[in-house]
Amino acid sequence: MGKQYNLWAFYLILVCLGLATYSLYSNMNNTWLIAPPNYILLLISMIALTLGVLGFKDKRNWRVKTRSWITVIISSLTSIGLFLVVSFTLFLTSMGADEHIQTDSSPGDKYTIDFYHYDAGAAGSFGVRGEINGPLWFKKRIYLQPNIQQVDVEWENNDTLSINNQILKLDEGDTYGYQ
Known part of the structure; x- marks a missing residue:
């Protein structure tokens, strides 16, 4: 039975990593x-x-x-790192760092975009961020504009929209505000 635990743990932590x-x-490349x-990754690493x-x-x-030693060391480090990430995210969320502004869908409901107002407080700037919703928990950041509080969205067709006078062609993978 210990053999199965050892092997499952090793593969599970590799998947989690x-x-x-x-x-x-x-998150760094907005894919x-x-x-x-x-x-969920923290839960997997703890398992x-x-x-x-x-x-x-x-x-x-x-x-x-x-x-066994490699699995325990890697899963311990991964659990600690993910715990810090989750704690930091919860801390920022509780301070009002992200506030949902609105959700817009394309005319044919092909795309759904959630817009958030972000505020880094004294440590940074504020602005608006837009994310396309995909299946399950999948999402992609497509819009980022600092130093604004509101967002004006107008759909031209099912694949093209104007966000604060910035035209995005979603079928071509356009984004605004990301390099």
Whole structure:
């Protein structure tokens, strides 16, 4: 039974690390975010840690013991990192850093965009951010404009819209405010 715990924990933490890395990449490059929310990744890493500790029962050879140690170390570090990210996100959210302004859908309901007012407080600026909703928890940031409080959205057709006089062609992957 310990063998199964050890192997499951190892693969689970590798998947969790891959998803966490992609989540960081997609947030930095404004691509589609397909990784689950950070609190789900934290739960996965804690399960991997628990299974990794239970995997220490398997003492067949040095490879199995090494895999257990590697799993426990990586899952511990991943859990700590994700806990800090989730805590930081909750702290900022409780301070009103992101406030939902409105949700707009295209005429044919092909796209749904959520707009948020962000405010970094004394540490930074404020403005409006827009995100396209995809299936499940998938989303993509398409609009960022600092130093404004409101957003004016007008759909020209099912794939083209004007946000505060900035034309975006969603079928071509246009974004505004992101490099």
